[in-house]
Amino acid sequence: MCPTLLSLLSLRFCVSLKIWALAGEYEKLSLSAWPSPVVPLGQTVTLWCHSRSPLKRFTLFKTDERRRLPELQGHYVNNFTLGPVTREHAGSWHVFWSLWSAPSEPLQIVVTGVFTKPSISAHPGPLVQVGENVTLRCHSPVVFDKFILHQESSTGHFQRHGRMLTGGHCTADFVIGPMSLASVGTYRCYSSLSSSPYEWSAPSDPVDIVITDVTLVCSSESAFDQFHLLRDGENLGCPLAGGQSPHGALQAEFPLGPGTPAHSGIYRCYGSFTHSPYFWSDSSDPLFLSVTGSTTSTCPSTMNPHTTEEAQLPQAHSSTWYIVLGLIIAFTSNTIILAALVYHWCSTQN
Secondary structure, three states, rough: OOOOOHHHHHHHHHHHHHHHHHHOOOOOEEEEEEOEEEEEEOOOOEEEEEEOOOOOOOEEEEEEOOOOHHHHHHEEEEEEEEEEOOOOHEEEEEEEOOOOOOOOOOEEEEEEEEEOOOOEEEEEEEEEEOOOOOOEEHHHHHHHHOOEEOOOOOOOOEEEEEEEOHHOEEEEEEEEOOOOOOHHHEEEEEEEEOOOOEEEEOOOOOOEEEEEEEEEEEEEEEOOOOEEEOOEHHHHHHHEOEOOOOOOOEEEEEEEEEEOOHHHHHEEEEEEEEOOOOOOOOOOOOEEEEOOOHHHHHHHHEEEEEEEHHHHHHHHOOOOOOOHHHHHHHHHHHHHHHHHHHHHHHHHHH
C-alpha cells in the first residue's frame, strides 16, 4: 500500500521532532548566579539555567570533592532561588536535563561571613602616583592559610597563601601596580581555609586606593597641532598644542591634578589645526574615569558647598573674636593712659 502524502509529512515531522529532542538532550547547558556567586551568609541567590532550546525542566545538584549531595537535588524550571544560604550551599553547582544529557560547567557559589573579618592596610599608603606600586596587606589574628583580595569594580579575585607570624597571626601581601586608572578604587580582603575553599570570612573594612596625579594624554598619527579635551561633552578649557611623542605620534598632556571624585566622567579628545580652530576631528574612543574614596573630601576644591561654608564658619567666628578682643585691649589701654594724664594734671594744679 503506497503511503499517502499526509502520512509522509507526519513521519517527517516526527523524525525532525525526535532529532531536535535528541539534540536538546545532549546540548551543553550553562549556569549563572544573580546577583553574584559570592553570597553573604543568610542572603539569597538565584541560579539560572541557560539553553538555546525552549525551556524545560532540569535537575540542579551540588557536588563537593567526595560525593554528590542528593538532598539538594530537584526539578525546577529555568531558575531556582537558594537561601537563606548556609555553609551547606557553598560549593560547585551543576545542572542537567536528564540522565543522558551532559552536565553544565560547574558554578562555584561562595558563602561569606562564615569567619571573622580580617583587616587590610596599604603600604606605604593609599595615595599612589601613576606607575608606582602599592602593597595591600591582609591580616588576621585567626590562623588562615588563604587570603582573597577583591576590587569593587572587578568581577575577579586575587588569592594568596597566608604566612604565619609570631603569636598565631596570619598575613598575606598583594602588590598592585604599576598603578593605572584601572587600579584605583576600593579594595577588601577575605580569609579562608584550603579545606573549605568556598567558605569565606566576612569582608574587611574597605581601603580606597587613589592616584595623586592624573594626566590624560591625547595622541594621533595625524599632524594635528592642537588637541581638545572634553568631559561628559563639556570642554575643559583652552586647547593644548601638540608635541612629538617618543613613538613619533603627536600628543598633548592634560594634567588633572590629584585624583578626586569630581574627576569622574567620560572623557574624549579631539584634534584640530590652528588655522581652522572650529573644525575638529572625530572624537577619540571614550575613556571612563572613576575615582572613588572618601580621602579626597578634605580637598577644598572637591568639598560640597555647604561643607565648605561650615568649615569656614569657625574661622569667621575666630576672626570676629580677635577683633573684639583687640578693641577691648585698645580701649582699656587708652583709659589707663587718660587716667594717668588726668592724675598728673591734678597733681600739678595742687
